[in-house]
Amino acid sequence: MIKRMKEKIIHGLFFLNGLLVIAALLGIFLLLIVTALPAFKEIRLSEFLFTAVWDPTSYARPSYGILAMLAGTLLVTCGALLIAVPIGIGTAAYLAEVASPRVREIAKPVVEVLAGIPSVVIGFLGIVLVGPFVARIFHTSNGLNALNGSVLLAIMALPTIISLSEDALNAVPVSFCEASLALGASRWQTVILVKIPAALSGIIASCMLGMGRAIGETMTVLMATGCAQAMPHSFIDPVRTLTATIAIELGEVAYGSTHYYALFAVGLALFIITFMVNLASDVILHKYQNVVK
Amino acid sequence: MKSVKIIKISAGNFSFWYGAMKALSGISMDIYENAVTGIIGPSGCGKSTFLRSINRMNDLIRGSRADGAMLLDGKNIFEPDVDVVELRRRVGMVFQRSNPFPKTIFDNVAYGLRVNGIKDRNYIAAKVEKSLKDAALWGEVKDRLRQNAFELSGGQQQRLCIARALAVEPEVLLMDEPASALDPTATLKVEELIHELKKKYAIIIVTHNMQQAARISDYTAFFMMGELVEYDQTTKIFTNPSKKITEEYITGRFG
């Protein structure tokens, strides 16, 4: 009987441990809401979402509009995806189709190693390497702008896109490819016309996850995009993202001020955006799995 | 066999489901002490399900459900107050594929004792030796008890699994095609062992091999599509079955 009780207790403890994960996610969400809410006593939601001026420290009239940052985040992320998606899928296709097993043994760790480099190091190299390079080509003063950020975020998103896309490509049944090859298609045609379309939802899901990573990335964009407080007009404008704003300002703000709460509202917006992107990736992936079944 | 027959296990209108699929329907049969009961039938006939119901191993499968009675010494093992862990100690099982743990030979046999709370080292050592002797493996392994069990041959591994089951002093021994992965010599050894073991235990063995069933079992049950077609003394089943379909099966016309 004691044995049975003990088993029940152990089961219960592990169950609680499992629930902790749900509690953590809910906790993050709720704490963000609770801490962000007081901001909207003084800021209208429409001002927060649809105006472009973020100037919380102005003596005359502080303004809290995240539109410019939102645009900055989107601009940098889109730029990153424009670079990372083709290269990422290409590399995944190389690993899945072209590389010999021996090359793959070496190439896969290369991708893993790239994934392991801390974001702050990438940001640093953005300042000392990519920055001067961009400055020379576009004749800007220091090269800290959206383009720089996009290049760095692409590097950060690439490992995610590559490894998940490769998984998706490898999951395509061999019979599909054999059928295509037996009909006289070349291996290239088979990859383009059969394999990639068959793995498409997995590939899209991987790109969405890469996108989620890019949106939420802080240090690289904080260090390399110039962090200017204005609506960006092109890739060579300096921009400031949602993440960078929090990172720059939270350290200097008084606890309990409207500015403090407003920064949590920015965090909440960030949380919701990444949550939606990840959820969409999840839904796409599950649909795909059901089709295969 | 001619002495008084003691009923060890008794299935009464026993049915079993995996989710919506009915795997066993209305099985009623008595299984006797100190005898080998063979269960034969084509693949998917429910014979393994029946075997795994006797120690409630099927509980591990999600969505499974039992109905009717399965009595062990007159007590229904599916009643809620039954301690499944204790039941599994009383009803030992040997699996189709030998599944020694990746531990030493000694630790494999001692495992069941230790999880049942026995700490006395001398007792464990003596029990391991006795179990290995009972499983006719002692002579082959006595000098290398500290070696990993995976270094044994397939037949030795299976006898090790039998020794492991014997160590916890079960009353019933379930064997799920214990020789199907073994070569003829190893099979013969396991069969001789089963013949020895029935002096102490009630043994129920599922087998695909008709000759094996005829050789080693005292009673034979023929299952088909989840139903018990015929159950009788082995000599009767193999020489003069009362149902045509049984005869067709044992003469190899299907299955």
Add this chain to the structure above:
Amino acid sequence: MKAKQAEEIIGFLLLRLCMAVIVVILCVIFYDSITKGIGSVSWEFLTAMPKNGMTEGGIFPAITGTFLVTVITAVLAIPLGMGCAIYLNEYAADTMVTRLIRLSIRNLSGVPSIVYGLFGVVLFVQFMRFGTCLLSAGCTLGLMTLPWTITASEEALKNVPKAYREGALALGATKWQSIRTNVLPYAVPGMLTGTILGLARAAGETAPILFTGAAFFMPFLPESLFSQFMALPYHLYIMSTQHHAITKVRPLAYGTALVLIVLVFAMNFSAVVIRYHLRKVKKE
């Protein structure tokens, strides 16, 4: 026929080029940080306190701080991650709650690191009154590492054959006995591999510790769990963007970057070595 072949050759060439880009990126990162960083790295750099407003001296407190905060992260993330993985793989039935747990894990791993930082500020720094310190930062990083630890641990548990569990249960072992004696011993090395990879990522993170405990400049070691600390990634951030003499301290920044990279790679490498040995043992 010719056109088809040419198309294939060009197509595959493009794919090779993509791979080449990745290799080049990695080589540039390594080449740049090693050639420019190695000059600053010396015994003194690794073991001395920073001096003269961080324009001279070493990064010893940053190395120690990163080490300490990673230990706290491990203490938190390893048991909780393993426990959750054990629940999911060994106990959980396919219920609504289980699916919710899995959904939460996937979404937790997608939450931006700066949002973890915000969460840490509210929960650990303020609500629990830890203040900005090692403990707050470690807890924040631990929470961030949790989803990775769970996923890796579950993978390791899945690799333990079902027969080990069944064999133990058939001998009258209770569920927990079978897990403890016949599943965990074979899963733990695999669990550790995945966990170390997660910890390496945590050690290199900056955003979650920005406001939960990392100090700008602190020329002594943290005295307790409730002290602030210097950390390698945050130090690199400061040396490259916030310092009053950025160009002058650039070599020190390079040196810090190199040390950080080496540290993260040493952790990754040890994980890979464990994995390699594991495979070898399995084959035998």
